Amino acid sequence: MNYKNIIKSIASTSLILLLSGCTLNQTSENQMDKKVELEKKNIIKKLEKVKYKRPAVSFLLKNRIRGILNAMSNNDIFKLNEEYIHPDFGFFNLYKTDGSKVFLEQKMIYNIIDEHTEELSHIISRVNPSSAKLKIIKKNIKFNCSPNDDAFYGWDADGLYISNKMDISLSQMMKELNSYNIKDYEKAIRIEKTSYKVVLTPELSFYLTEIDKNWYITLIDRITSDCSS
Incomplete structure (x- = not known):
């Protein structure tokens, strides 16, 4: 493998790793957003069930x-x-x-x-x-x-x-x-x-x-x- 091919191989590998990393980060962020949203909905349900007495x-x-x-x-x-x-x-x-x-x-x-x-x-x-x-x-x-x-x-x-x-x-x-x-x-x-x-x-x-x-x-x-x- 000559020098140019090595450079191309390194560049291709780096790009793949970068894209993979971005995908993983995006997936992780989406999962976190869904978790936060779910927790928010659960808190809301609890708030709606709280018993209040009107004076x-x-x-x-x-x-x-x-x-x-x-x-x-x-x-x-x-x-x-x-x-x-x-x-x-x-x-x-x-x-x-x-x-x-x-x-x-x-x-x-x-x-x-x-x-x-x-x-x-x-x-x-x-x-x-x-x-x-x-x-x-x-x-x-x-x-x-x-x-x-x-x-x-x-x-x-x-x-x-x-x-x-x-x-x-x-x-x-x-x-x-x-x-x-x-x-x-x-x-x-x-x-x-x-x-x-x-x-x-x-x-x-x-x-x-x-x-x-x-x-x-x-x-x-x-x-x-x-x-x-």
């Missing part, structure tokens, strides 16, 4: 609702963040963009003035000062998207309502979008199983969860009342 509607809960609405009617976002958003738990902001559902985990409500997009701060700024004085009614009201008749569009009742029913499943959203971590999924399950929905018609819907013996905003839902597709 009763109390004077404290109602008082917190009135405090939140009072802060909103004064457009006091600082107070909302300081007193009604848990610093560690945060809250989920649910909305649509171009017809698609989106959820964001946030630690505070941002005071965004931009008029080109509808923000939480805009909805808060429109809360009527008299809202905190409304009677809190225990009833699950529903939002109707009625494209053919405006008479049936909107919530099926007017006022301030509290209910233990959810209009939207955050945990299911997380699964569908496949964009979440275990900690956020655990939060979603806790919200769904222990929280109360508060609706102030015509456009405010949020959920309160008991954390550290107090009630905090843990989810603000702008999807249910958004009929865009």
